[in-house]
Amino acid sequence: MKAVVCVEHGPPEKLVVKDVPTPEPGRGQVRLKVEAAGVNFPDTLIIQNLYQFKPPLPFTPGGEAAGTIDAVGEGVEGVAVGDRAVVMTGNGCFAEYVIANRAQVVPIPAAMPSDVAAGFIMTYGTSHHALKQRARLQPGETLLVLGAAGGVGLTAVELGKVMGAKVIAAASTDEKLALTRDYGADETINYTDANLKDEIKRLTGGKGPDVIYDPVGDRFAEPAFRSIGWNGRYLIVGFAGGNIPSLPLNLPLIKGASLVGVFWGAFTQAEPAVHRANMAELLEWYGAGRLRPHVSKRFPLSEGPAAIRWMMDRKATGKVVLTA
Numbered sequence: 558m559k560a561v562v563c564v565e566h567g568p569p570e571k572l573v574v575k576d577v578p579t580p581e582p583g584r585g586q587v588r589l590k591v592e593a594a595g596v597n598f599p600d601t602l603i604i605q606n607l608y609q610f611k612p613p614l615p616f617t618p619g620g621e622a623a624g625t626i627d628a629v630g631e632g633v634e635g636v637a638v639g640d641r642a643v644v645m646t647g648n649g650c651f652a653e654y655v656i657a658n659r660a661q662v663v664p665i666p667a668a669m670p671s672d673v674a675a676g677f678i679m680t681y682g683t684s685h686h687a688l689k690q691r692a693r694l695q696p697g698e699t700l701l702v703l704g705a706a707g708g709v710g711l712t713a714v715e716l717g718k719v720m721g722a723k724v725i726a727a728a729s730t731d732e733k734l735a736l737t738r739d740y741g742a743d744e745t746i747n748y749t750d751a752n753l754k755d756e757i758k759r760l761t762g763g764k765g766p767d768v769i770y771d772p773v774g775d776r777f778a779e780p781a782f783r784s785i786g787w788n789g790r791y792l793i794v795g796f797a798g799g800n801i802p803s804l805p806l807n808l809p810l811i812k813g814a815s816l817v818g819v820f821w822g823a824f825t826q827a828e829p830a831v832h833r834a835n836m837a838e839l840l841e842w843y844g845a846g847r848l849r850p851h852v853s854k855r856f857p858l859s860e861g862p863a864a865i866r867w868m869m870d871r872k873a874t875g876k877v878v879l880t881a
Contacts, residue, residue, distance in 0.1 A: 560652035561861035564615045566606040569865035574858070577617075580656045582630035587657055589642065592624040593675035594650040594858075596877040597708060598772075598797050601869045603648065610822075612648050618865070619650030619879070623665065623674035633659050641665050643678050645825070651861045651879060660829065663836055666844060673850045676708070676876030681839050681848065682832075683794065683821040684713040687770060688720060690824070690831065691817045692790045696721030698767035699786070701757060703777055704797055705742065706733035706874045711851055713770045715740045719847055722768070725760055727753065727777075729871075736874055740851070753777055757784040770794060778802035782814070789814040797871075851875030 558579045561572050582588045600618045602608035623643045626636055636642060642664050644650070644657035665674045688694040700717040704710040705726035717724040718741035726737035727746040734745040746756045757765065757780075765786030771778060775798025782791055782804055793816060796802075809816055825832040842848045853875045856864040861879055868877055 558653040559858060560617045561619070561858070562615050562617055563604050566604065566614070569601075569604060569862040569869065572604065572618075572862040572865070574861060577652070579654050582628050582633075582656055584631045585633060585659050586630040587626050587633055587636060587642075587644075587659065587662055588628040589622060589624045589644050589655050589657060589662075590627045591622045591650065591653055591655055592671035592881050594619045594622040594879045595676040595679060596856075596864045596868050596873075596879065597621070597679055598795060598868060600865055604865065610647055617649045617652050619652070619655075619861075620647050621645050621675060621679050622650035622655055623671045624881075626662075627654075635659070636662055636664060641667060641669075641671075641674075643674050645678055647822070651858065653858070653881065666840065669843070672852050672855060672878045672880060675878050676852055677839075677843070677850055678836070679821070680708045680712045680876065681716070681850075682825070682835065683709050683819065684716050684770070685835050685839055686821050686824055686832075687792045687794060687819040688713065688716055688768070689835070691819050692768045692770075692792055694720050694722055694768055697723070699723045699725065699761055699764075700768045700770065701725045701727065701766040701781065702737075702742075702770045703727050703748075703781060704771075704773040705737045705745075707772065707797065708873065708876055709772050709794060710770070711737065711740055711875050714742050715848060717741070717770075719842060725757070725766065733874055736851070740849070748777060752780075754780040754784050757781065761786070765789060768792065772796075773798040774802050775800045776802070779804055779808075782808055782812075782816075785812055785814050787813050791816050792819050793817065794819045852878055854878075855880050
């Protein structure tokens with residue numbers, strides 16, 4: 558089978574696309590014939606050996622894929638050959654076939670397109686867990702989303718509106734902000750041109766947001782946190798901006814605010830029942846037309862390295878996927 562392979566750590570240009578043996582499922586495992594695979598920011602870090610998850614070389618990147626189960630190992634229950642599913646494996650998905658443990662398999666509706674499904678679980682799952690379990694976002698509260706046009710950011714905008722919040726979207730270009738308005742943002746901030754702290758203050762009447770969703774980090778974290786409202790919850794989702802910021806610890810004290818970590822992958826392992834309930838709710842909302850996943854760019858598997866470069870260069874809005 559064809560696969561994108563990381564033979565040495567470094568930029569995506571070091572990745573190779575080559576033939577590798579087709580894997581066979583073991584006990585408790587399934588094999589998925591991949592129809593589409595989601596490209597996510599952690600993929601850009603894993604290939605550079607900069608992520609907390611460090612697979613041994615050589616390995617195939619890609620943490621999520623959608624397709625059809627074409628083989629099952631001994632002891633597998635609840636899914637069968639021919640079922641459509643998404644698998645969340647951490648790596649291995651940028652290939653024609655991937656092996657997943659049964660617990661990593663999420664069945665999907667027959668009517669859900671593979672490219673949409675491949676970009677659905679990780680981004681919506683992260684934002685849903687962040688807003689529901691970590692922030693406990695309430696109807697009528699104000700949510701500020703940084704990096705609001707990116708893969709997880711856009712889902713946070715959309716889910717914030719579904720959950721009844723007023724949403725302020727912050728992004729780097731007017732074109733990206735236009736997309737966030739199409740997904741429900743009530744107010745927008747271009748933090749390339751405007752002073753982020755001043756704009757947050759203006760748009761919230763000086764009160765500050767109740768919840769800040771931050772997948773960016775870097776230089777926007779401190780001005781955003783300084784603007785948070787009383788009893789606010791600051792969601793630390795990731796550091797797509799490049800640098801991990803440092804905050805003076807007196808700021809949470811004087812704001813009566815909380816810094817809240819969001820590690821969706823660990824959550825799915827630590828609280829599998831809650832994760833399954835979250836997935837059921839998200840798929841119900843999708844089926845009801847309340848969620849509109851945005852796939853902005855599709856690359857063939859043979860151009861997997863270019864897809865990761867596209868993500869690294871911050872050209873992506875919504876989701877980027879590889880297709881078979």
